[in-house]
Amino acid sequence: MNKKKWIAVTLAALTLTSAACSSKGGDSSGASSGTSAGGNKEAKPQLKSLQIWQKDDYNTYPVAKLLEEKTGYKVQYDMLPQDKPQDKLNLLIASSEPYDVITTNGGSEFKAIYADYAKKGALTDLGPLIDKYGPNIKASISQATLDAAKVDGKLYAIPTTAISFSGSSLMFRQDWLDKVGMKAPTTLDELVAVLKAFKEKDPGGNGDKNIPMTIKGDDPIVVNISGAFGLANSYNDVNGKLTPRVLDPGYKEYVAFMTDMFKQGLLDKEFGVNKDATMKEKFSSGRAGVIPLHWADVPTVADALKKNQPDAKMAYAPAMKGKDGKMGISASSGFDRISFIPKASKHPEEAIKWINAKLDKDTFKLMAIGEEGKHYTFKDGAYMPILPIFTDERNQANNFLMGVDEKNYPTYWQARVRKDPRLFEAWEFLNVKQPAEMRKVDLLGISPFMPEYSKNIQQLGTMLNDYTVKLIFGAEPISGLEAFQQKYKAAGGDASFKEVNDWYTTLKK
Numbered sequence: 124m125n126k127k128k129w130i131a132v133t134l135a136a137l138t139l140t141s142a143a144c145s146s147k148g149g150d151s152s153g154a155s156s157g158t159s160a161g162g163n164k165e166a167k168p169q170l171k172s173l174q175i176w177q178k179d180d181y182n183t184y185p186v187a188k189l190l191e192e193k194t195g196y197k198v199q200y201d202m203l204p205q206d207k208p209q210d211k212l213n214l215l216i217a218s219s220e221p222y223d224v225i226t227t228n229g230g231s232e233f234k235a236i237y238a239d240y241a242k243k244g245a246l247t248d249l250g251p252l253i254d255k256y257g258p259n260i261k262a263s264i265s266q267a268t269l270d271a272a273k274v275d276g277k278l279y280a281i282p283t284t285a286i287s288f289s290g291s292s293l294m295f296r297q298d299w300l301d302k303v304g305m306k307a308p309t310t311l312d313e314l315v316a317v318l319k320a321f322k323e324k325d326p327g328g329n330g331d332k333n334i335p336m337t338i339k340g341d342d343p344i345v346v347n348i349s350g351a352f353g354l355a356n357s358y359n360d361v362n363g364k365l366t367p368r369v370l371d372p373g374y375k376e377y378v379a380f381m382t383d384m385f386k387q388g389l390l391d392k393e394f395g396v397n398k399d400a401t402m403k404e405k406f407s408s409g410r411a412g413v414i415p416l417h418w419a420d421v422p423t424v425a426d427a428l429k430k431n432q433p434d435a436k437m438a439y440a441p442a443m444k445g446k447d448g449k450m451g452i453s454a455s456s457g458f459d460r461i462s463f464i465p466k467a468s469k470h471p472e473e474a475i476k477w478i479n480a481k482l483d484k485d486t487f488k489l490m491a492i493g494e495e496g497k498h499y500t501f502k503d504g505a506y507m508p509i510l511p512i513f514t515d516e517r518n519q520a521n522n523f524l525m526g527v528d529e530k531n532y533p534t535y536w537q538a539r540v541r542k543d544p545r546l547f548e549a550w551e552f553l554n555v556k557q558p559a560e561m562r563k564v565d566l567l568g569i570s571p572f573m574p575e576y577s578k579n580i581q582q583l584g585t586m587l588n589d590y591t592v593k594l595i596f597g598a599e600p601i602s603g604l605e606a607f608q609q610k611y612k613a614a615g616g617d618a619s620f621k622e623v624n625d626w627y628t629t630l631k632k
Contacts, residue, residue, distance in 0.1 A: 170197070170198045173200075173215065173224070224525065235572070235578065241277070247465070248278070259482035285459040286533055288550065292439045294439055296436070298436045318413070327409055339394065339401070348377070349368075455565060457570075482528065493516060571626065579615030
């Protein structure tokens with residue numbers, strides 16, 4: 124068997140012979156495979172699964188025992204590290220570690236890594252296995268979802284569809300708004316007026332240390348504000364073309380707006396060096412009046428704020444309109460995680476059977492939200508978690524997912540947001556109480572693997588963020604924008620733009 128070059132992590136090259144040989148038949152380990160279509164009663168082999176990081180040991184988590192009982196498969200679960208998981212994953216794949224299933228998150232970085240593995244022959248083609256052993260997989264996961272996970276026309280992974288929602292917006296100190304006699308802004312002009320009042324009237328009692336609004340340095344294109352310039356997502360439709368923010372006419376206007384706020388002292392003068400934790404601390408300590416915040420972080424930030432200032436209140440602002448009526452907050456789409464079977468698996472058929480058994484409708488529901496009357500109640504179409512047992516036994520159940528019941532899971536999932544009234548209130552405000560047109564779905568979340576886009580996205584994103592910070596600080600003149608755009612295009616922007624729009628054209632047909 125020919126040797127193939129592999130990812131240069133710590134190994135220079137890898138011979139795929141052993142991986143390919145070990146994948147033949149699925150019973151080379153000597154354990155009973157139990158693959159007979161006629162109901163072979165031999166013991167099923169123990170499977171080995173590599174999962175994304177979570178705080179508890181998968182093997183002792185209640186869901187692991189439930190799945191063993193319901194599927195008949197005993198599974199040894201290992202975890203990728205919390206820090207730099209992709210490096211560890213590359214090493215394990217390169218050394219042909221015999222995992223039967225590997226699950227990673229479904230973000231663009233891991234989509235690119237998965238596609239690279241597939242192209243280099245390290246993954247099992249799942250199409251024939253699903254046709255033979257995966258009726259529940261086909262019934263649960265739409266063909267469109269499966270097609271979006273294909274690489275060169277073949278399916279090498281089971282995708283777990285993300286729940287589509289708007290995640291973040293601008294969070295305001297409601298008590299500050301009350302003190303200055305104003306409401307949460309609905310336009311950019313109202314935002315500037317509110318921030319001026321926060322600066323001049325000092326509702327937080329901070330004097331010259333008052334910070335009207337703070338953000339973080341690695342995310343200078345601020346949610347909600349950016350939507351008022353048509354920049355809700357990293358790529359947005361401009362005259363029928365998906366266009367990256369820096370090439371969008373709205374980008375120059377956005378930078379001018381943010382630069383003006385910075386000059387007026389309405390934006391944190393230290394925002395360029397702020398980390399996520401720094402930004403949140405400035406808000407929860409009572410120094411800042413506005414921050415961009417994800418709804419999942421609301422309880423933690425609210426608790427910290429309450430501890431420092433017991434009378435403090437906070438609330439989201441609605442989507443704000445720009446001068447031409449534009450508005451929007453990004454809404455997620457695509458994959459929450461992806462699960463694939465490496466060629467080094469000793470039991471590929473059994474792995475697909477296991478995933479298929481997990482997607483039995485009743486088993487899936489038990490795994491996702493537990494038992495009615497024990498873990499949740501159901502009334503008026505809503506699943507309400509019973510606490511604390513839901514948190515204790517199902518809070519991390521989503522990490523066991525390998526595909527979802529796409530029809531029912533969005534409803535089941537809401538039980539997870541109802542664990543804390545503040546959590547649900549924040550999610551509901553952004554995703555139920557706001558007009559539907561406010562949510563701008565990130566179309567690239569559902570795109571198939573695109574090699575140029577995937578290769579360039581991280582570098583181009585960093586380039587843009589660094590440049591945007593410099594523009595807002597005044598370290599770079601806006602007159603240099605065209606030169607930067609040419610640099611951006613040459614660094615992969617042009618190739619990515621072409622590839623993205625070749626796909627987008629097919630999507631619109």
